[in-house]
Amino acid sequence: MLKDKIVVITGGAGSVGNALVRAFLEEDAIVISLDKNKERGEKIVKQLKKNGKRVSFIETDISEPASIDKAFNAIFKKFSTLDVLVNNAGVFSSTPVLDIKPSSWDEIMKINLRSVFLCSQKAVQIMMKKGYGKIINVASLGGQTGGTFASAAYSASKAGIICVTKTFAKNFGKFGIRVNCVNPGPLESEMTKDWPLEVLNSLKKSMLIWQDKLGMPSEVAGVIVFLASDKANLIHGAQIDVNGGIYIG
Amino acid sequence: MEDNYRGSVALITGGSRGIGFASAKALAEMGFDIALCSRNRKELEKASEEIKKENVNCLFQPIDVSREPEVITFVESVYDAYKRIDVLVNNAGIQLNKPFLELSSTEWHSVLAINLDSYFYFCKYVGKHMTEQKGGKIINISSVLSKFALPGRAPYSVSKAGIEALTRILASEWAKYSILVNAIAPGHVDTELVRSDIKRGLLDEKIMQERGVLGRIGVIDEISSVVAFLASHKASYITGQTFVVDGGFSIKK
Numbered sequence: 001m002l003k004d005k006i007v008v009i010t011g012g013a014g015s016v017g018n019a020l021v022r023a024f025l026e027e028d029a030i031v032i033s034l035d036k037n038k039e040r041g042e043k044i045v046k047q048l049k050k051n052g053k054r055v056s057f058i059e060t061d062i063s064e065p066a067s068i069d070k071a072f073n074a075i076f077k078k079f080s081t082l083d084v085l086v087n088n089a090g091v092f093s094s095t096p097v098l099d100i101k102p103s104s105w106d107e108i109m110k111i112n113l114r115s116v117f118l119c120s121q122k123a124v125q126i127m128m129k130k131g132y133g134k135i136i137n138v139a140s141l142g143g144q145t146g147g148t149f150a151s152a153a154y155s156a157s158k159a160g161i162i163c164v165t166k167t168f169a170k171n172f173g174k175f176g177i178r179v180n181c182v183n184p185g186p187l188e189s190e191m192t193k194d195w196p197l198e199v200l201n202s203l204k205k206s207m208l209i210w211q212d213k214l215g216m217p218s219e220v221a222g223v224i225v226f227l228a229s230d231k232a233n234l235i236h237g238a239q240i241d242v243n244g245g246i247y248i249g
Numbered sequence: 250m251e252d253n254y255r256g257s258v259a260l261i262t263g264g265s266r267g268i269g270f271a272s273a274k275a276l277a278e279m280g281f282d283i284a285l286c287s288r289n290r291k292e293l294e295k296a297s298e299e300i301k302k303e304n305v306n307c308l309f310q311p312i313d314v315s316r317e318p319e320v321i322t323f324v325e326s327v328y329d330a331y332k333r334i335d336v337l338v339n340n341a342g343i344q345l346n347k348p349f350l351e352l353s354s355t356e357w358h359s360v361l362a363i364n365l366d367s368y369f370y371f372c373k374y375v376g377k378h379m380t381e382q383k384g385g386k387i388i389n390i391s392s393v394l395s396k397f398a399l400p401g402r403a404p405y406s407v408s409k410a411g412i413e414a415l416t417r418i419l420a421s422e423w424a425k426y427s428i429l430v431n432a433i434a435p436g437h438v439d440t441e442l443v444r445s446d447i448k449r450g451l452l453d454e455k456i457m458q459e460r461g462v463l464g465r466i467g468v469i470d471e472i473s474s475v476v477a478f479l480a481s482h483k484a485s486y487i488t489g490q491t492f493v494v495d496g497g498f499s500i501k502k
Contacts, residue, residue: 166500173462173497185486208424208488215486222483231478234471235437236462237500238493245424248417248489 001229002027006079008072010034010062011075012087013041015189016138019217020086021045023225025053030079034060034071035089054205062089062115063107072122084228085123087116087137087161092191093151105153114166120168120179128175134228137165137181141243144183149199156185162239164189169237178236180227185243198208206223208245215244257259258331260324260432261285262314263341263384265292267440268390270299271473275302276480278379280337283310284327306331314341314367315359324374333382336480337375338392339368342408344442346401346451357404364408365415372419380426388479389416389432390472393495396434397502409434413491420489427490431479434458436495438467460495 007024012033024031025048035041038059045057056072061067075082078174090112095104114188116137127133142150143158162181169179186192186203204211224244226232241247259276263269264285270382273283277300285300285310287293292307300307308330312319328334345356368389368495379385394402395409413432420430437443437457443466458465475494477482493499 010335169497169500170442174464208421209427209429209486219483219486222485223487226478226483231471231474234463234467234494234496235492236495236497237473238495240487240492241490244486244488245488246421 001231002029002084002225005029005083005228006032006075006081007084007086007087008032008034008075008082008119008123009088010060010115013037013044014088015086015191016055016184016187016217016220018044019221020088020224021048021055022163023218023221024084024136024228025055027225027229029052029084031056032075033057034062036061047094050194062119063110065118065130066124068115068118070117076126080128082123084134085119085222086228087119087135089115090138090139090157094149095151095153097152100151100153108151108153108157109160112154113160114236116161117164120164124168124172124175124177127177128172131176133177135168135177135179136224136227137161137182138163138224139183139239141183141185141241141247144239144241144249145247149195160192165239166237173236178227178233180232180235180238180240182220182223182227182240182242184220185241185246187217188214188221189217203246206246253482256282257335258282258284258333259336259338260334260371260375261325261338261340261400262367263287264309264338265289265296267442268435268438268469268472269338269340269468270296272340272476273300273374274303275477276336276338277305277307277318279481280305281478281480282306282331283308284334286312286314286323288313306444315362316371317370320367320370321374324371324378327395328378334375334378335385336386337371337379337387338390338476338480339371339387339412340368342390344405344446345407347466348401349403352403360404361408361411364405365411368467370411372415376423376428378420379422379428384427385429386484387419387428387430388481389413389430391416391434391491393434393436393493393498395491397499416491417489424488429484431484431487431489432491433472433475433479434491434493434495435472436467436498437467438472440469460498460501461495462501465496467494467496
């Protein structure tokens with residue numbers, strides 16, 4: 001479905017990132033994984049390379065515009081093109097509303113939201129020339145509903161991603177670029193592994209399906225791979241909710 | 250997504266042409282055995298011949314989907330033949346474009362009967378088997394007009410909004426049986442029906458194209474590919490949702 005497509009995945013060393021890298025390689029794409037965590041990112045890539053997969057890693061601090069520039073320049077230099085960008089990098093925060101400091105608010109916005117804008121800005125410039133490209137942003141259920149456990153900064157950053165998605169879709173659809181986002185519900189991942197038991201249990205209870213476990217990163221990755229394929233060409237500016245029915249808008 | 254679905258069964262309403270036929274074909278390519286209904290026997294025969302080329306079974310029956318006894322007979326005959334129904338694609342529907350004050354109550358009821366009552370009947374009689382077999386997927390075709398207003402589409406839009414509400418309710422009632430229920434809301438799509446309305450001057454192609462960010466009408470295969478995705482094992486953490494597949498129609502406002 002995605003043979004020989006050049007695919008950039010931000011946050012490639014995390015749980016969902018790891019699942020994304022594998023899912024795209026499964027479709028014979030050429031994958032570039034960006035992450036701040038060099039050790040983990042390289043380890044994943046090294047192992048996959050041994051299995052003959054076409055995948056590389058670039059250490060990137062997504063909160064730093066210069067680091068984003070450097071990564072995309074390296075990608076354009078090596079591949080001179082880009083077909084798919086998955087903006088997946090992000091951090092979670094559960095700081096209570098009254099405890100959020102301006103500096104931590106700004107930090108979350110930089111990592112979760114500004115990075116999506118800056119990476120998309122880079123990507124569309126090369127995609128426009130080609131008249132082809134797919135951008136898929138990983139927002140969140142929290143961006144639709146606001147949070148009680150999830151912090152205001154986290155939820156607002158994810159809501160911002162939904163808006164950036166629509167804005168890029170409006171501006172770049174006519175250049176053959178498709179822009180969509182997915183809103184995952186809670187997943188069995190590093191993000192949720194330290195969450196308090198009562199939070200996890202109440203989430204599981206409010207899930208329509210299963211009620212005894214959360215979703216898997218691979219289940220979100222599968223949807224993103226579909227959105228990156230030409231089978232989803234008529235889906236544009238959309239939000240795809242992948243949440244086990246926990247929220248039905 | 251290829252060929253992992255041998256022995257699974259998909260029932261598609263309005264399956265002899267347009268989005269329904271393309272969906273049936275896409276599911277047949279995945280290995281599903283197929284059951285089709287529509288009003289026209291000749292078209293069904295032709296569609297069935299096409300589908301059998303994928304080396305799957307295909308059975309069909311001409312019925313009026315707005316008549317409950319006909320739906321029951323058809324669903325039971327499908328179940329008797331295949332002993333299971335894994336995927337239901339509710340797709341049958343009609344359009345009516347008329348100023349509200351000119352609508353007769355007969356017209357209002359006939360659109361709701363075909364577009365909404367038929368979804369109720371099929372969900373009920375197929376759902377009965379799905380709850381017993383503890384699994385299944387229902388994919389309801391709705392429309393972006395469930396949320397956006399175009400003058401003259403009152404019964405059509407109301408029926409489509411009803412379909413999305415039904416989708417959410419059934420997702421919540423049947424999740425415990427591992428039945429996932431989702432909807433697809435297409436924007437304008439280049440079906441035979443739409444094409445003939447354009448030719449007859451009932452629809453303006455240029456206006457339709459400009460309603461989406463992409464500046465074009467969708468093609469049938471762009472909807473059936475989403476049906477195929479939702480019917481696949483990959484769509485395992487999605488239920489109660491409406492996939493908007495409209496080329497940016499709904500973000501253009």
